[in-house]
Amino acid sequence: MGARRAAEDAGGNACLGALWPADLTFLLHAACDRMAVDLDRAAVEIGLNDVRDWLVLAVLDDGQSRTQLELSRLVCVDKTTLISVLDRLERLELVKRTVDPSDRRVRIPQITAAGRRIYAKFATARDAAEARALDGVSADDRATLMAVLSRIADRTSAAQPVG
Numbered sequence: 001m002g003a004r005r006a007a008e009d010a011g012g013n014a015c016l017g018a019l020w021p022a023d024l025t026f027l028l029h030a031a032c033d034r035m036a037v038d039l040d041r042a043a044v045e046i047g048l049n050d051v052r053d054w055l056v057l058a059v060l061d062d063g064q065s066r067t068q069l070e071l072s073r074l075v076c077v078d079k080t081t082l083i084s085v086l087d088r089l090e091r092l093e094l095v096k097r098t099v100d101p102s103d104r105r106v107r108i109p110q111i112t113a114a115g116r117r118i119y120a121k122f123a124t125a126r127d128a129a130e131a132r133a134l135d136g137v138s139a140d141d142r143a144t145l146m147a148v149l150s151r152i153a154d155r156t157s158a159a160q161p162v163g
Helices: 024-045 051-060 068-074 079-091 113-133 139-153
Strands: 095-100 103-111
Touching: 024 051, 024 113, 051 068, 051 079, 051 095, 051 103, 051 113, 068 079, 068 103, 079 095, 103 113
Parallel strands: none
Antiparallel strands: 095 103
């Protein structure tokens, strides 16, 4: 598993101290850490390295042809890290890389049938982790949370006023 350790493994939410719950950055970081730790464990259980492997498979599963650079931007992983993720997934025969016909220097990663099977298996683990994280949160609050996070994550709307 990656280098992540859950905040609870290190003694609860003490790392957030007085900032909890008033600081959005810390709250998002803590929520992301909680999900990443759970998903890293699930990834290891099915033979992946960590959640980044699944994120790459998830983006590739839509069937669109993307360069490695485009893929790195979509999964929010720097291109150097992405190369090591793709190398690992290629060794596992979960992805293959082809040469872009318009530029031989560019590689186009594609998911394989085995990659689709792992993607589907991990999606079940992801759903369970999300259910645990959102246990006790109403359906309306979940919908609001998803809408707000989508707006935050949508980089194209970042400069637009909320309204």
